[in-house]
Amino acid sequence: MTRRAASSWYAVRCIFRWTGPYEERITLWHAADLDAATALAEAEAEAYAKTTGVTYLGLAQAYEIGEEQPGPGSEVFSLLRTSALPPPEYLDRFFDTGGEHQTRDGTRRVATLYQGERSCGYLFAGPDFRLEFLRAGDDDTWYYSDRTDPEDYDTATELASGEIDWYGTTYSARWLPDGEAREIEAYFDRDRPRDARPKVVTDPGS
Structure with missing residues (x-):
């Protein structure tokens, strides 16, 4: 992805393991590009894991929302997955x-x-x-x-x-x-x- 001077909003999904269940968290970030947003989200994920005692699994999936601040009805995350299942x-x-x-x-x-x-x-x-x-x-x-x-x-x-x-x-x-x-x-x-x-x-x- 081409780096830009202007900032955009990004949503980043990170995965954690509790004792038994897994957790998916999506956080919002205002950053220069996708890499910067991912770095911010992963730093927050490590802090969240330390505070709660869970394990951050090292998977972060980022989605660019756009330059306008998210509001009602904004699409904040989307992921396509290929599957043959009905x-x-x-x-x-x-x-x-x-x-x-x-x-x-x-x-x-x-x-x-x-x-x-x-x-x-x-x-x-x-x-x-x-x-x-x-x-x-x-x-x-x-x-x-x-x-x-x-x-x-x-x-x-x-x-x-x-x-x-x-x-x-x-x-x-x-x-x-x-x-x-x-x-x-x-x-x-x-x-x-x-x-x-x-x-x-x-x-x-x-």
Whole structure:
């Protein structure tokens, strides 16, 4: 990139590792060129890592916003990635893996759990990583079990992998979009009229 005397605004994304999860941070910089903005962002990234006790992984991706100061509606970052994945699988792979630390207003994330191509029930993951599993029975009965992992267990990585070990049985998780997730939560809502609720009992195998 040709260096210029005039300054532009740049957004720089840096990647960090906490104990378990990873973090992506995008910071804004007013600098002479892309290299200068990247240098400023990396210096800030090192300071941020030292302050918080995380590890800066040394990856910085910069994006030129332009000479005008960013405002409402400004595009502050863009990255093109070549992939043969169709849209749902692409989102699951890179952006909506299940391991993201986002509360969605305190609601739970919901995944369908599979063994091979057979659907086995639903996994609910709360913001605090408390996990609940409703396993489908053969007679319209749902079997409930839950799991609260010790602090040193990396639940986020397990959820992000899509492979869930539930008391010795392995399932594949496919995370549902918000709309479908809320429909599933509504179906199992304990506040529904009794005659409209599904039959849920404690899972004897948990």
